[in-house]
Amino acid sequence: xxxxxxxxxxxxxxxxxxxxxxxxxxxxxxxxxxxxxxxxxxxxxxxxxxxxxxxxxxxxxxxxxxxxxxxxxxxxxxxxx
Amino acid sequence: xxxxxxxxxxxxxxxxxxxxxxxxxxxxxxxxxxxxxxxxxxxxxxxxxxxxxxxxxxxxxxxxxxxxxxxxxxxxxxxxxxxxxxxxxxxxxxxxxxxxxxxxxxxxxxxxxxxxxxxxxxxxxxxxxxxxxxxxxxxxxxxxxxxxxxxxxxxxxxxxxxxxxxxxxxxxxxxxxxxxxxxxxxxxxxxxxxxxxxxxxxxxxxxxxxxxxxxxxxxxxxxxxxxxxxxxxxxxxxxxxxxxxxxxxxxxxxxx
Numbered sequence: 001x002x003x004x005x006x007x008x009x010x011x012x013x014x015x016x017x018x019x020x021x022x023x024x025x026x027x028x029x030x031x032x033x034x035x036x037x038x039x040x041x042x043x044x045x046x047x048x049x050x051x052x053x054x055x056x057x058x059x060x061x062x063x064x065x066x067x068x069x070x071x072x073x074x075x076x077x078x079x080x081x
Numbered sequence: 082x083x084x085x086x087x088x089x090x091x092x093x094x095x096x097x098x099x100x101x102x103x104x105x106x107x108x109x110x111x112x113x114x115x116x117x118x119x120x121x122x123x124x125x126x127x128x129x130x131x132x133x134x135x136x137x138x139x140x141x142x143x144x145x146x147x148x149x150x151x152x153x154x155x156x157x158x159x160x161x162x163x164x165x166x167x168x169x170x171x172x173x174x175x176x177x178x179x180x181x182x183x184x185x186x187x188x189x190x191x192x193x194x195x196x197x198x199x200x201x202x203x204x205x206x207x208x209x210x211x212x213x214x215x216x217x218x219x220x221x222x223x224x225x226x227x228x229x230x231x232x233x234x235x236x237x238x239x240x241x242x243x244x245x246x247x248x249x250x251x252x253x254x255x256x257x258x259x260x261x262x263x264x265x266x267x268x269x270x271x272x273x274x275x276x277x278x279x280x281x282x283x284x285x286x287x288x289x290x291x292x293x294x295x296x297x298x299x300x301x302x303x304x305x306x307x308x309x310x311x312x313x314x315x316x317x318x319x320x321x322x323x324x325x326x327x328x329x330x331x332x333x334x335x336x337x
Contacts, residue, residue, distance in 0.1 A: 014275040015315050016282045016301060037298050044305050048314055 003049050011045040093316035119258045123154035123251055130228060130247050131156040136235035137228045138208075139163070142216065142251055143175050150179055153224075159206060166202035173199035173225045178213035183221030184241060186212045189233040209233040212241060214248040218256045226251060232268050278316040285319035288326045 005028065009021045019027070019038050026032035027042065034042065046059045093261070123142045130140035139160025144153050155161040167173030170277050173196050174185040187193045190209050193200050203211070210233050213225040226248040228236060282304065287302035308318040
């Protein structure tokens with residue numbers, strides 16, 4: 001989708017994300033579970049990219065809209081600590 | 082009294098307009114750029130040219146700076162004066178080489194007919210022959226490496242080849258500087274837009290926290306929901322919330 005991991009982090013950061021690039025990399029590899037908040041901000045960043053590409057929001061979000069199939073970084077949206 | 086949105090008033094008074102220009106961000110962080118290094122290297126090139134080209138009595142690099150030719154490195158005042166004459170008169174080998182991107186040579190000022198005004202000025206300085214080798218950055222001529230001599234017929238093919246070699250090194254340094262400046266400017270712009278985005282989102286979160294009595298994370302969640310529902314970017318959504326929450330800017334000139 002024409003977005004490097006660094007570019008994704010820049011977008012995530014621009015939307016208010018607070019995790020470091022290395023943490024985001026770990027989320028993407030499934031090595032670290034993001035907080036629900038980080039998870040959603042990342043999903044939002046990805047979906048905004050898809051919108052730019054003329055596609056609808058293909059990455060499901062979990063904001064109280066029931067369980068979803070998640071992107072690679074986790075099996076479940078973890079609860080807030 | 083105008084009650085709608087005041088024309089001419091910047092609606093986004095809350096921050097973005099107050100942020101510094103992109104380039105100053107790098108400067109504030111202590112970034113000095115490659116300018117000084119390139120200037121020193123260009124001076125090295127002209128000193129090397131004068132030292133290695135036997136009959137050369139002066140060498141300089143002229144560059145187009147702000148749409149005008151200027152001498153950025155000179156081995157002595159003789160060549161500096163010759164350059165200045167050409168910029169002032171708008172003619173001469175350096176002006177021609179920088180404009181055309183081709184090598185321009187005059188072997189004998191005494192019989193030169195292409196630039197009468199420059200010939201008079203150069204003769205007054207005792208200059209008898211001149212060679213100007215174009216300097217090109219990304220295939221675009223941006224200046225010239227100039228050599229002058231008090232001897233007529235001082236520059237032949239071997240000297241021209243050496244001058245071209247040195248000019249190509251000057252061009253390589255200038256190309257590197259240009260591309261670095263471009264990438265620094267692009268990075269500064271990205272940093273600026275990202276910070277503006279975060280700023281708007283944080284402001285909008287604050288507005289929702291105060292207005293609805295929710296946590297910051299919940300405010301962010303609401304912003305995202307609104308962004309999705311309206312298919313508007315999160316940053317734009319936040320800017321809208323900030324804008325509508327702000328008091329109407331006062332009318333009249335200078336109201337910002």
